Amino acid sequence: MAVKGVNKLPVKMNEKDALSLYKRLAEVNKTLGKLDAVLLSSVVNTSILSLLSYNESVQSTRIEGTQVTFHEIMESSRSGAKNWQQREVLNYKQAIDEGFTSIRDGDVISTRLLKKLHKILMSDEARGTTADGGEFRKVQNFIGPDNKIENASYIPISANEIADYMTNLEFFANGEPHRSLKIDEGNEYINYNSDALLRIAVVHAQFESIHPFLDGNGRLGRILIALMAVKEKLLDYPVFFVSEELEKERIRYYNALNAVRGDTPDWNPWLTLFLNASEQMAINILKKIGNADKHARNGLEVCKTQAQKDVWLSTFNLPVATPKQLAELTGHHPATVKKSLEYLVEKKLLDKDNAAKRNIPYYNYDLIRVISSS
Structure with a gap:
């Protein structure tokens, strides 16, 4: 029997679950604070942000069933997408970057913004592309194992x-009161003025439950998590990428989302899962930044000239790149960049494709491994 519909916000909870959540919340926020501090002192903090964003794009689309690897995306970011799965990942990266820019420019979480990002997600022949890219659905949809509504696990509004x-x-997402966000006295609620992390969790689940688009709701809903984290200044840097942790427990993730739906929702499994995933994400990104930083500093010690140092650090922006691309990035002459790259290959910091005759790509494999490790 399919679960049908979802209640409007806010979220009602029993007192015991609420106390347990707020205790856990304090621990998670502490770990997120450490992540901010480490990013602040990192030698490669700005370049690593883009790579973590690419990794988020890979992991979020993997939840939907794509098999693209981070290494493939680093290749395709240089040479262009080779198939619909790579296009889907690159669309996700474009949408998340566009969203970050909008929020930084003062935009709020709005229908207009979400429709704009959905159009980007659905563009360029990615999976699920329809004429309705950027438009709310006009028909009933459902979530299930096949295309028969009688087998659905959930039927949205x-x-x-x-x-x-x-x-x-x-209104809930932007922390603003609204007549629809009413509460009954004497009950515990997560409402528009509650802690940011809990509101982000609620917004994601509610968006997935509304399921406003024919396709792409999962991907856009996970982008929404990262955008809200930026809007709420949860971290000083836009690295709140939780998809990798959710992908590891995909069935638990889907089960927890389904539990918040219907006439008798239970929000505790999802909110607990989200807090745990957020903490694990912070721990994992801390490890990645630490390892990337160590790798960068080790390389800088080997470099003898400023050009070599500049070229070495530029591979933390583009771990798969040609001399021409790195010349544009660093401002050094292509011949100087080529010479520096050859030196870095000689010192076993980089690898190059010896089979290529022109536009030879160079690879910072150790960095790719650091970012894609889980």
Whole structure:
């Protein structure tokens, strides 16, 4: 029997679950604080942000069933997507970058912004591309193992309710009061003025439950997590990428989301899972930044000239790149860059494709391994 629909926000909880969550929340926020401090002191903090964003794009689309690796995406970011799966990942990266720019420029979480990002996700012949890219669905959809509604595990709200539900979600997401966000006295709630991390968790689950688009809801919902973290200044850097942790427990993730739906929602499994995934994400990114930093500093010690140092650090922006690309990035003459790259290959810091005759790519494999490790 399929679960149907979802209640509007806010989220009602029993006192015992609420106390347990807030205790866990304090621990997770402490770990997130460490992540901010480490990023601040990292020698490669700005370049690593883009790579972590690429990794998020890979991991989020893997939840939807793609098999693209981080290494393949580093290749395709240099030479262009070779198939729809790579296009889907690159679309995700473009959408998340566009979203970050909008939020930094003062935008709020809005239907207009989400539609704009959805259009990017659905563009260029990626999976699920339809004429409705950037438009809310006009028909009933459902989540299930096949295309038969009688086998559905969840049937979202009807299309004519989407606008009303999204208004409710927008006010909640932006931390603003609204007549629809009403509460009964004497109960525990997570509402528009609650802690940012819990609100982010609620917004993601609610968006997935509304399921406003025909396709791409999962991907856009995970982008929404990262955008809200930037808007709420949860971290000083845009690295709140939790998809890798959710992908490791995909079935638990889907089960927890389904539990918040219907007439008798249970939010505790999802909120607990989200807090655990957020903490694990912070620990994992801390490890990646530490290892990348160590790798960068080791390389700098081997470099003899400023050009070599500049070229070496530029491979932390582009771990698969040609001399021409790195010349544009560093401002050094292509011949100087080529000479520096050859020196770094000689010192076993980089590898090059010896079979290529022109536009020879150079690889910072140790960095690729650091970023893609889980």
